Amino acid sequence: MAKLALKGGEPVRKKPFPKWPIFSEREMKALKDVLESGFWGVGGSRKKEFEEKFAAYQHAKYGIAVTSGTTALEISLRALGLGCGDEVIVPSYTFMATAITVLYVNAIPVFADIDPETYNIDPKSVEALISERTKAILPVHIGGRPADMDALLSLAKKHDLYIVEDACQAWGAEWKGLRVGAIGEMGAFSFQSSKNITSGEGGIIVTNSEDLYVKAWSLHNCGRMPQGAWYEHHLPGANYRMTEFQAAMLLAQMERFDEQTEKRIENARYLNSKLSKIDGIKPLKDDERITRHAYHLYIFRFNPEAFGGISKSTFARALQAEGVPASVGYSRPLYKEPYLEYFKKCPLSCPHYGKSMDYSNVKMPAAEKACYNEGLWLPQYVLLGSRDDMDDVISAFEKIKGNIDEIAGEN
Numbered sequence: 204m205a206k207l208a209l210k211g212g213e214p215v216r217k218k219p220f221p222k223w224p225i226f227s228e229r230e231m232k233a234l235k236d237v238l239e240s241g242f243w244g245v246g247g248s249r250k251k252e253f254e255e256k257f258a259a260y261q262h263a264k265y266g267i268a269v270t271s272g273t274t275a276l277e278i279s280l281r282a283l284g285l286g287c288g289d290e291v292i293v294p295s296y297t298f299m300a301t302a303i304t305v306l307y308v309n310a311i312p313v314f315a316d317i318d319p320e321t322y323n324i325d326p327k328s329v330e331a332l333i334s335e336r337t338k339a340i341l342p343v344h345i346g347g348r349p350a351d352m353d354a355l356l357s358l359a360k361k362h363d364l365y366i367v368e369d370a371c372q373a374w375g376a377e378w379k380g381l382r383v384g385a386i387g388e389m390g391a392f393s394f395q396s397s398k399n400i401t402s403g404e405g406g407i408i409v410t411n412s413e414d415l416y417v418k419a420w421s422l423h424n425c426g427r428m429p430q431g432a433w434y435e436h437h438l439p440g441a442n443y444r445m446t447e448f449q450a451a452m453l454l455a456q457m458e459r460f461d462e463q464t465e466k467r468i469e470n471a472r473y474l475n476s477k478l479s480k481i482d483g484i485k486p487l488k489d490d491e492r493i494t495r496h497a498y499h500l501y502i503f504r505f506n507p508e509a510f511g512g513i514s515k516s517t518f519a520r521a522l523q524a525e526g527v528p529a530s531v532g533y534s535r536p537l538y539k540e541p542y543l544e545y546f547k548k549c550p551l552s553c554p555h556y557g558k559s560m561d562y563s564n565v566k567m568p569a570a571e572k573a574c575y576n577e578g579l580w581l582p583q584y585v586l587l588g589s590r591d592d593m594d595d596v597i598s599a600f601e602k603i604k605g606n607i608d609e610i611a612g613e614n
């Protein structure tokens with residue numbers, strides 16, 4: 204009789220992991236207070252309170268709360284004046300928003316490879332792609348693990364480039380004691396429902412520059428100026444304002460965030476110590492300059508050869524069958540996404556660009572390996588479980604390894 208749950212055997216666990224999102228009376232009261240205040244949008248105090256609190260939490264001077272992480276990225280790029288003919292270097296292993304926002308402002312995303320050991324943008328690949336048109340680097344702190352900011356800042360300095368951090372998965376993450384987001388010029392965070400702090404949807408921009416703050420503030424508020432009249436529109440903005448309900452939820456969520464982050468870190472370290480002993484499983488490398496990991500994702504590397512040649516998706520399905528909600532994550536590098544085709548004329552072949560960008564020849568080996576063969580994820584809520592829950596995760600890996608003959612060669 205089969206042992207593996209994928210083949211009809213008994214699963215390692217039938218219990219669910221902690222439910223996500225988490226809320227309590229705190230969120231219910233916060234929402235009720237907003238309802239009763241009569242200010243559900245403009246005129247309320249929660250948005251401003253959240254902006255100040257979150258920016259300070261990220262060691263930034265200013266925060267602008269918006270509708271999503273995507274919006275936060277787009278406004279940041281626009282505030283920096285990026286547009287026609289400008290190239291922005293982005294990683295190939297990330298969510299689609301990282302690149303589409305560059306296209307939204309009519310600039311050109313140039314895809315860099317990732318470091319095979321951290322899955323973050325590889326500064327060596329970035330350097331090789333810098334051209335006279337490059338204006339910015341857009342690193343992503345993937346899964347909550349800060350990118351190599353020392354190397355990126357030094358490239359930015361040398362070539363006079365902006366850095367916009369996609370910190371949409373990295374609340375509270377730290378590089379050498381400094382929280383991410385405003386290490387470069389501007390940074391974007393997401394509060395979409397899977398995220399470690401959530402209001403269903405939402406985002407925030409952080410910066411230390413007063414000038415960029417005023418521009419981004421205006422862009423998220425129909426082009427108004429902080430001291431200007433209501434019907435006076437200076438910049439090409441629109442309504443991207445966060446609601447009072449979202450801000451109230453986020454203020455409540457922040458109260459339990461540090462405790463949750465500590466738990467995720469503790470459990471991730473435990474998983475690292477045990478899973479790294481299994482031949483064919485490698486947790487991503489933690490750079491010693493990272494002083495705090497946000498663990499939005501627990502990403503690990505899977506070597507099919509050590510697992511009877513099964514594909515990463517079969518391994519994910521085998522884990523799921525054992526009761527562990529593993530995911531294949533990004534399954535193709537971002538430069539292969541069909542949406543890029545929609546930008547073929549403008550901006551990718553725009554006369555202002557002076558040449559034509561064709562992504563069909565792009566090949567970033569580390570990103571391709573991560574997507575096609577190697578990179579698997581456990582979601583953040585798994586890391587909120589108990590030590591027994593982590594032992595179940597480890598048992599599931601070991602069980603699959605020990606009974607690999609049952610699924611060897613499956614794709």
Ligand SMILES: Cc1ncc(COP(=O)(O)O)c(C=O)c1O
Nearest residue numbers: 271272273298300371393394395
């Ligand atoms: C790396 C990254 N960038 C940008 C975003 C966009 O955030 P949102 O979904 O809030 O627009 C996400 C969200 O999943 C993300 O993971």
